[in-house]
Every structure is written in structure tokens, then in C-alpha cells.
Amino acid sequence: MDLDALYKLTHGLYVLGAKDGDRPVGSIVDAVMQVANKPTAVALSCANTSYTKACIDKTGEFSLSVLCKGIDPFVVANFGFQSSKDVDKWANVEWFEKNNLPYLKDNLANFACRVLHSYSLESNTLFVAEVIAAQTAKEAEPLTYLDYRSYFKTDVMNSFQQYKQRGKVMSEEKKWVCTVCGYVYDGEVPFEELPDDYLCPLCGVGKEFFELS
Numbered sequence: 592m593d594l595d596a597l598y599k600l601t602h603g604l605y606v607l608g609a610k611d612g613d614r615p616v617g618s619i620v621d622a623v624m625q626v627a628n629k630p631t632a633v634a635l636s637c638a639n640t641s642y643t644k645a646c647i648d649k650t651g652e653f654s655l656s657v658l659c660k661g662i663d664p665f666v667v668a669n670f671g672f673q674s675s676k677d678v679d680k681w682a683n684v685e686w687f688e689k690n691n692l693p694y695l696k697d698n699l700a701n702f703a704c705r706v707l708h709s710y711s712l713e714s715n716t717l718f719v720a721e722v723i724a725a726q727t728a729k730e731a732e733p734l735t736y737l738d739y740r741s742y743f744k745t746d747v748m749n750s751f752q753q754y755k756q757r758g759k760v761m762s763e764e765k766k767w768v769c770t771v772c773g774y775v776y777d778g779e780v781p782f783e784e785l786p787d788d789y790l791c792p793l794c795g796v797g798k799e800f801f802e803l804s
């Protein structure tokens with residue numbers, strides 16, 4: 592089978608949003624299409640390994656933010672190259688919440704959707720969902736999956752490497768320091784997880800006297 596033929600099917604790129612309890616989660620999806628006018632409905636396919644997909648299974652609700660050409664490549668890297676299980680992706684971008692769902696601030700259009708049906712396939716789950724709310728946010732060209740494959744992917748990968756590098760530098764440089772005596776904490780246990788009665792081994796003051804610097 593010529594799998595490349597499937598790339599001739601056109602898609603956009605979207606930030607999918609959902610809630611994990613109070614916490615917003617999300618990922619990048621490309622398989623979205625309108626499938627009915629009455630009710631206004633879309634189909635969305637998610638990989639079964641996606642943490643966001645597992646959250647949608649529970650809540651039955653999701654948001655879509657349509658990406659435009661010219662979007663910061665890091666947005667795609669942030670939502671596409673890491674899991675919401677480990678990372679608070681929304682903390683890395685500008686976003687807003689509406690009707691209890693998260694949206695990317697820089698979107699062309701956005702949708703709130705409620706799942707009507709879901710179909711399990713071996714690799715993916717297909718959600719058919721009613722569009723509860725829809726809004727055009729600005730006039731611009733939508734980013735397509737073809738854009739991503741033909742010229743955007745390199746920028747996305749580079750932005751992700753820079754982001755990982757920044758995180759590494761920060762975790763290497765930031766240390767908890769006793770503001771009284773200057774002792775630098777370097778224990779195995781992360782400082783945040785030390786018991787509340789932890790005392791500075793040099794001068795004996797409590798955790799509240801330590802600062803990140």
C-alpha cells in the first residue's frame with residue numbers, strides 16, 4: 592500500500608483542549624472535519640496513547656483552536672512533542688478559558704464540542720461531537736498539515752530543542768539558597784519535597800528562609 596497517498600488528503604492543524612479535573616490539558620491534532628449540519632458536528636480522531644484523549648473519554652468535552660500560518664512554531668512543539676501527563680503545556684503559551692475549556696489566544700477560530708459518539712480503532716479513537724459554540728477570532732490563512740510537512744517542521748523541532756535547553760539551563764542554575772547563611776541545598780530529594788520541619792544544616796533556620804536563586 593502506498594501510504595504516502597494518504598498525505599494527499601488535506602488537513603489543518605489544531606490545538607485540542609480538554610480538562611483533567613481542574614487542570615487544562617491539550618495536544619496537537621490534524622484529523623478534524625465537519626461531518627453534519629444538523630446538529631452541527633465534527634469528527635475528531637485522537638491517538639489512543641494521548642493523555643488528552645483519555646481526559647475527553649471522561650468529560651465528553653473538548654475545545655479546538657484553529658492555528659494560522661505564522662503561528663509561533665513553539666506552539667506546535669509544545670502541544671505536539673510532549674505529554675500533558677508530564678507537562679502543564681498551557682502554562683507555556685498565552686491562553687484563555689471559556690465555558691470551562693482552554694483555548695489558545697492566537698487562534699483563527701475556536702470551537703467547544705460535546706461528544707455524541709466515539710468509535711474505537713486499534714490505534715485511534717474517533718469522536719463525533721456536536722459543536723456547542725463556534726467563533727471566528729481573526730482573518731488569516733489556516734495552517735495546514737502540508738505546511739507543517741513541507742516547511743514548518745524544522746522550525747518546530749528547533750523551537751523544541753531551544754525550549755528543552757532553556758529548561759535544562761534553568762534546572763542547572765537555579766538552586767535553593769539559605770538567605771541567612773548562604774548554604775546551597777544540594778540534596779537528592781527536591782527541595783520542594785523536603786518535610787516542613789527541614790532546617791538549614793549550617794545555621795538552623797527553617798525552609799521559609801530559603802530562596803531560589
Ligand code: FE
Pocket residue numbers: 769770771772773774791792793794795796
Ligand atoms: Fe542557613
